[in-house]
Amino acid sequence: MRTVEAIDVSAPAQAVWRVIADPQSYLHVMAGITRWEVSGEQRRGVGARYKMLMRVRSADIGGLIEIVEWDEPTELAWTSVTGLDQRGRWRLRERVTPSHPPRTHVELRLSYGVAGSGLPGWLAEHLAAPTVAGHLRTSLRQLKRRVEHEQLRTAASARREARAAT
Amino acid sequence: MQEGLTAHPAGRNGRAEHPPTPPGDGAASRTSGLGAAGLGAARLLERAARSVAGTVVSRAPRADLDERDPDYIREHLPLLWLACSLWYRGEVRGLGNVPEEGPVLLVGNHSGGNMTPDTVVFTLAFSTHFGVERRFHQLAHNLVVSMPFLSFLRKYGMVAASPENAERGLAAGAAVLVYPGGDREVHRPSWQGDRIDFGWRKGWVRLAMDHDVPIVPVVSIGGQETALFVTRGERIASALMLDRLFRLKVLPVSIGLPWVLNVGDLLGHIPLPAKITVEALPAIHLREEFGADPDLDEVYAYVTRLMQDTLDALAAERRLPVLG
Numbered sequence: 001m002r003t004v005e006a007i008d009v010s011a012p013a014q015a016v017w018r019v020i021a022d023p024q025s026y027l028h029v030m031a032g033i034t035r036w037e038v039s040g041e042q043r044r045g046v047g048a049r050y051k052m053l054m055r056v057r058s059a060d061i062g063g064l065i066e067i068v069e070w071d072e073p074t075e076l077a078w079t080s081v082t083g084l085d086q087r088g089r090w091r092l093r094e095r096v097t098p099s100h101p102p103r104t105h106v107e108l109r110l111s112y113g114v115a116g117s118g119l120p121g122w123l124a125e126h127l128a129a130p131t132v133a134g135h136l137r138t139s140l141r142q143l144k145r146r147v148e149h150e151q152l153r154t155a156a157s158a159r160r161e162a163r164a165a166t
Numbered sequence: 167m168q169e170g171l172t173a174h175p176a177g178r179n180g181r182a183e184h185p186p187t188p189p190g191d192g193a194a195s196r197t198s199g200l201g202a203a204g205l206g207a208a209r210l211l212e213r214a215a216r217s218v219a220g221t222v223v224s225r226a227p228r229a230d231l232d233e234r235d236p237d238y239i240r241e242h243l244p245l246l247w248l249a250c251s252l253w254y255r256g257e258v259r260g261l262g263n264v265p266e267e268g269p270v271l272l273v274g275n276h277s278g279g280n281m282t283p284d285t286v287v288f289t290l291a292f293s294t295h296f297g298v299e300r301r302f303h304q305l306a307h308n309l310v311v312s313m314p315f316l317s318f319l320r321k322y323g324m325v326a327a328s329p330e331n332a333e334r335g336l337a338a339g340a341a342v343l344v345y346p347g348g349d350r351e352v353h354r355p356s357w358q359g360d361r362i363d364f365g366w367r368k369g370w371v372r373l374a375m376d377h378d379v380p381i382v383p384v385v386s387i388g389g390q391e392t393a394l395f396v397t398r399g400e401r402i403a404s405a406l407m408l409d410r411l412f413r414l415k416v417l418p419v420s421i422g423l424p425w426v427l428n429v430g431d432l433l434g435h436i437p438l439p440a441k442i443t444v445e446a447l448p449a450i451h452l453r454e455e456f457g458a459d460p461d462l463d464e465v466y467a468y469v470t471r472l473m474q475d476t477l478d479a480l481a482a483e484r485r486l487p488v489l490g
Binding site: 082 | 240241242244245247250251252256257294295297299
């Protein structure tokens with residue numbers, strides 16, 4: 001099953017990247033996530049591994065995942081090592097226009113399933129889809145709020161410093 | 167999935183709740199007044215029952231821990247998820263209290279008759295939380311693991327309940343789920359659904375001490391609402407010698423689907439979609455908390471009290487039977 005959700009964030013892609021590249025932020029930003037821990041020495045980049053779980057009705061579903069793409073600040077993808085089969089991807093596309101501040105189109109994709117589970121697997125994937133999609137939508141809204149608030153704080157701080165300098 | 171460490175009725179430490187029936191007090195002796203023909207028939211029946219019992223007991227496989235099949239479990243997780251999410255609306259809390267690795271003794275209260283929804287819900291949650299790669303064995307009654315049509319349960323890691331099998335599981339580094347209350351607790355009347363009833367079986371305490379493994383109490387509620395359990399039928403079971411023949415101390419009577427009046431529950435029943443809530447409590451390290459040589463009775467009293475308090479809290483959350 002493949003789920004895709006997207007949102008526009010009023011911030012440069014680098015600001016969004018800072019949040020999604022930080023494993024510590026996932027428990028705060030991602031809805032339904034009950035666990036997101038670094039597994040091993042490497043915290044970031046291709047090869048970094050995390051133990052993650054997402055609450056979907058009666059179970060926390062997930063497992064050990066590994067980052068397979070790390071293209072700052074546009075693409076971050078992971079795939080499952082153990083647990084349910086999953087493949088996820090963040091796609092950031094910055095849109096710069098002369099008249100507007102930079103905006104970033106953020107897309108979050110998640111494919112999941114259990115190979116060999118037959119009809120029950122197909123049924124479970126489809127019944128879980130609304131919950132998973134809801135988690136992704138909420139996650140994107142929380143990401144947008146967090147990044148834009150940080151942008152506002154940064155801008156306010158810059159204004160204060162400018163006033164103090166004059 | 168009924169029985170905990172009850173292979174020895176008196177247990178190694180606890181007092182016997184159901185002393186063995188004295189010789190001559192069985193069904194055969196009660197037929198003595200029926201005449202020679204009746205006596206002969208009764209003896210024939212007894213021999214037949216013993217033969218069947220012997221076959222069943224001999225079919226109970228010695229625990230082959232390698233029968234557990236992680237791929238099989240993984241492929242069937244969606245089916246478990248469907249049952250737990252749609253039918254039981256299962257909710258498992260506190261899995262973070264289970265140590266991340268190493269052997270651990272999970273001690274649960276048991277509910278729901280032979281359908282044991284609490285085990286289904288907990289197995290799903292454990293397998294998804296820790297991954298199917300982590301060894302997880304559940305101790306079950308001999309009858310359950312010896313039924314040919316239930317052989318698939320062994321792929322989930324189910325083994326016959328006995329101290330030896332539990333020890334082998336722990337020695338292999340597995341998480342072992344034991345239900346000390348066994349068939350006694352699982353068939354308790356529905357109105358006692360909020361009671362922990364281990365029947366003074368304490369073998370699990372000795373097991374945790376011998377292997378120096380932490381105990382994680384696992385408390386569940388809702389199973390006793392999947393049918394109307396009326397009585398355990400302990401006296402009938404004793405009169406029919408089920409204890410001696412099949413290690414069955416009960417002959418439960420319940421009202422449930424599709425049989426309406428369900429005696430024995432050997433064929434199971436269609437459970438009502440009661441909400442099942444399970445809570446794993448913080449791990450108890452016996453020697454850290456009770457000294458180098460913990461007192462069995464003290465540990466038993468402490469753990470069951472802890473579980474009873476949790477069960478009381480879970481029961482207080484429930485507003486309506488079945489709906490939760």
